[in-house]
Structure formats: C-alpha cells, structure tokens
Amino acid sequence: MATSLPSYPRSREVDPAQTMFRILDTALEPSRLRQALHDTRAGAFAAFEGIVRDLNDGRTVLALDYESYAPLAEKEGDRILAEALDRFAVIAVGGAHRTGRLEPGDMAVWVGVVAEHRGPAFDACRFIVDQLKARVPIWKREHYAEGPSAWINPAAGRPS
C-alpha cells in the first residue's frame, strides 16, 4: 500500500533566522522552530502542534500520507503569516507542515506566535491554524488497518 509521492524542488533553503512558513519532509522540531521567533520584547509564546491520531471515525489509523504543492504552499503560508502580523498585536509568527508518511504520534503541523501579551498570541495562533487548514495546498490520506482511504475532502463533510 506504499505510495510513492512526487517530490518537488524546494522553493528556497530553510533559514531558521527568518519567520516563514515551511514545508518539510523531515520530523518537525518545535525547539528549533521556536528559536526563529525569539524576541526579548515577548512576554508570551503560544504554539499549536497538530499530531496524527491513532483513531478516526472509530477506525484504527496506521499512517497518514501528506502531499503538498510545496512552492505554492509556502507562498500561501507566508501570506497567512503576514495577515496574522497585520491583524493581531504580535511580534513574530512562524509555521511548518510536514509531508510524506506520518504515523500516530508524529507532528504534522506546528504554529508559533510570540507577542507582548497572551491574548493576541492565542488569537493569532488559532487564526493561523484555521487559515492553514482552509487555504494551503496540502492533502492527506489516511491508511486504516483495513486498507487505505480516499484523499480526505473536508468539503464533503468529513471531520478535519
């Protein structure tokens, strides 16, 4: 049931010194991702970590395949981060999404926000996650104990 996923060239090299949205095909490292947001003015740091669950719709999940149109995903992710900086009183924002085969317990998405105060940090973090899920060209397919599922289509009423 292994599917070979296409790989696309990175649109740019990963630069941990910059705030940006990245598509990565290796394990997400929250401590490293957070370092890029370090700012001495920050009194608050809020993060969201999306983890692969072992159960969906009552079925046992063995793995998830994530696929992305990486150059466009990174551009759209960057736009979402810029919108968050514009809308909320925050200092820095960052995010990353992993692609490839993930197993239950693996981190699929990470979002981090630093701000002077906790309110805008929480609000911006939620805004970014919600927008990422709705807009960024990333697709997932679940593999259940009884076989692979179709590509998940949130518009068709599946829980996301």
Next chain:
Amino acid sequence: MKTLRVLYFAMLREQRGLSAETLATAAATAAELYAELRARHHFTLPAESLRAALNEEFAPWTAELRDGDVVAFIPPVSGG
C-alpha cells in the same frame, strides 16, 4: 497550439496516474484546459471544487494560458 506543463496532486494525481506531464493544447484558459483534461481522463472532481494555479500562483479560471506555463489544479485541501 501551446505546450504546457501540468501538475497533478492527490486525487487528480491518482486518477491521471501521473504527477506531471507536458502536453500540447488549444485551450485558451485554465477552465478550458480542465474541461479538456477532465473529459479525456474522467476526473471525478468538478471544476467548482478546484482552484487553478499558474506558474506557482493561484489564478482565476479565466486566466489566459501561454506557451510554457506550468498549470496545476488544486483539489480541496486537507492539511493540518
């Protein structure tokens, strides 16, 4: 006729059996190209559920196609 690079993702990639191809077409717009490819390959997704992308950027369906463009059709996304 123009020559385009077309990228396929997720459900479209599986239904086409390819992640990318170079093809010649007379389609003038992204909408015409999707209609042509949908008829040829029996894609199940209607254009209304997709977004078009040209040269690594979202584009309106009415966007005019030019020789050498890279075209992608974006199925409903499900990241996170």
